[in-house]
Amino acid sequence: MPAQNVLVIGLGYVGLPLVVEAARAGFRVTGFDTSTEIAAGLNAGRSHVDDVSDEQVALARAAGFTATADEAAIGPQDVIVICVPTPLSEADGPDLSAVRAAAQTAGRLLRPGTLVSLESTTYPGTTDEVVRPLLEKASGLSAGMGFSLAFSPERIDPGNPQFGLVNTPKIVGGITPACADAAEAFYGRICEQVVRAASAREAEMAKLLENTYRHVNIALVNEMAIFCRELGIDLQDAIRCAATKPFGFAPFYPGPGVGGHCIPIDPNYLSYKVRTLGYPFRFVELAQEINGRMPAYVIERATDLLNRNAQPVNGARVLLLGVTYKKDIADQRESPAQPIARRLRARGAQVAYHDPYVPTWQVDGQDVPRAADLEPAVAAADLVILLQAHQDYDLPRLARAARLLLDTRGAVPKTAATPHVEAL
Ligand SMILES: NC(=O)c1ccc[n+]([C@@H]2O[C@H](COP(=O)([O-])OP(=O)(O)OC[C@H]3O[C@@H](n4cnc5c(N)ncnc54)[C@H](O)[C@@H]3O)[C@@H](O)[C@H]2O)c1
Numbered sequence: 001m002p003a004q005n006v007l008v009i010g011l012g013y014v015g016l017p018l019v020v021e022a023a024r025a026g027f028r029v030t031g032f033d034t035s036t037e038i039a040a041g042l043n044a045g046r047s048h049v050d051d052v053s054d055e056q057v058a059l060a061r062a063a064g065f066t067a068t069a070d071e072a073a074i075g076p077q078d079v080i081v082i083c084v085p086t087p088l089s090e091a092d093g094p095d096l097s098a099v100r101a102a103a104q105t106a107g108r109l110l111r112p113g114t115l116v117s118l119e120s121t122t123y124p125g126t127t128d129e130v131v132r133p134l135l136e137k138a139s140g141l142s143a144g145m146g147f148s149l150a151f152s153p154e155r156i157d158p159g160n161p162q163f164g165l166v167n168t169p170k171i172v173g174g175i176t177p178a179c180a181d182a183a184e185a186f187y188g189r190i191c192e193q194v195v196r197a198a199s200a201r202e203a204e205m206a207k208l209l210e211n212t213y214r215h216v217n218i219a220l221v222n223e224m225a226i227f228c229r230e231l232g233i234d235l236q237d238a239i240r241c242a243a244t245k246p247f248g249f250a251p252f253y254p255g256p257g258v259g260g261h262c263i264p265i266d267p268n269y270l271s272y273k274v275r276t277l278g279y280p281f282r283f284v285e286l287a288q289e290i291n292g293r294m295p296a297y298v299i300e301r302a303t304d305l306l307n308r309n310a311q312p313v314n315g316a317r318v319l320l321l322g323v324t325y326k327k328d329i330a331d332q333r334e335s336p337a338q339p340i341a342r343r344l345r346a347r348g349a350q351v352a353y354h355d356p357y358v359p360t361w362q363v364d365g366q367d368v369p370r371a372a373d374l375e376p377a378v379a380a381a382d383l384v385i386l387l388q389a390h391q392d393y394d395l396p397r398l399a400r401a402a403r404l405l406l407d408t409r410g411a412v413p414k415t416a417a418t419p420h421v422e423a424l
Contacts, residue, residue, distance in 0.1 A: 107138025153207030173203025257336030259325025314348030322388025
């Protein structure tokens with residue numbers, strides 16, 4: 001008898017797509033989020049997540065989905081999936097407080113035979129060492145016997161039109177083989193392909209390997225961007241050529257720094273775990289150092305460009321285009337636009353921004369003026385810095401309108417008519 005009731009704990013970028021697809025697969029889905037606003041919005045049919053439309057929420061609602069912020073209103077569940085945030089603490093270590101709280105909630109709601117799956121990104125060992133004891137204590141049942149416990153990393157790529165939850169292979173790792181069977185059976189009803197890891201630890205590690213791989217490779221091209229400029233080499237062109245190799249190479253591109261919830265944060269979880277062994281994870285620490293320096297490098301380049309026009313940064317009108325961490329989405333978490341705006345302001349620049357996805361923007365609690373009319377604002381700025389090449393931007397046109405343009409994405413086509421445009 002397949003499981004019917006599914007509880008998703010944490011209804012954000014990861015939890016909400018799961019709600020939608022589980023409801024579509026025929027499960028009766030309840031969503032629990034500590035935010036009453038989010039729960040109420042979803043019950044009213046409003047999505048707060050870029051990749052999920054209001055129509056999809058309405059379809060899930062029609063299939064029986066309800067959201068709640070009241071744990072007491074939730075009955076026992078066949079499957080409980082934990083999708084809560086895993087940020088960094090003040091000391092840059094893992095902050096598992098939401099995972100712990102969600103495990104306690106899950107422990108109170110599970111019954112014999114329930115599958116609990118953790119999807120939040122975290123360091124290897126969390127499922128077994130942190131979540132398992134909390135579930136066992138709250139339920140009085142033992143994992144692997146009374147209930148199943150697995151880790152299944154989320155691989156959501158916000159804004160990706162090609163790959164979503166259903167057609168991205170789903171990794172599952174159980175704390176016992178029977179737990180993996182249960183997780184495979186559940187996700188097999190939602191996703192096209194389920195990949196079994198040897199255990200929960202390998203599944204946890206797989207996710208961190210993926211993110212660390214991106215982090216390190218982005219750092220590699222960022223470091224190259226800095227010296228290629230001094231050597232007079234067009235790195236974007238070199239990457240374009242290298243990417244024609246049909247095997248053994250994946251292209252990564254330089255940029256103003258890394259953002260989002262995954263790349264700047266998750267590798268810290270792994271380096272934290274490695275440090276418990278008494279030595280550092282040098283690749284991650286180096287990548288962090290290089291990527292973390294990119295906003296300062298953007299400022300250096302911006303200063304050089306203005307200098308070429310005999311202008312100081314102090315008093316210059318600088319327009320930032322695209323302040324989200326990724327193109328074509330509204331998510332601003334960890335966006336390098338923040339430190340860039342902060343540094344420009346500290347040097348006396350008059351900073352404004354434009355972003356079709358961001359109606360208002362604050363840096364250090366202070367509003368940054370939004371350019372309402374894009375093209376006149378581009379033409380009026382002493383310097384335009386393209387931070388995110390959103391599809392809405394007609395880049396050749398904006399390049400012609402700008403006086404000086406620093407293209408941190410290598411996205412503006414180079415022409416003889418735009419010598420005032422420089423790529424990072
Ligand atoms: N966003 C992504 O692209 C992405 C991709 C892969 C993995 N992940 C990982 O997935 C996890 C979730 O990330 P997200 O982007 O969905 O976060 P999010 O902030 O978008 O959503 C998390 C939700 O959980 C809620 N919440 C917090 N504590 C709770 C609790 N104790 N009980 C119930 N709800 C609670 C919050 O109110 C929020 O709505 C993180 O570990 C993240 O690293 C995220």
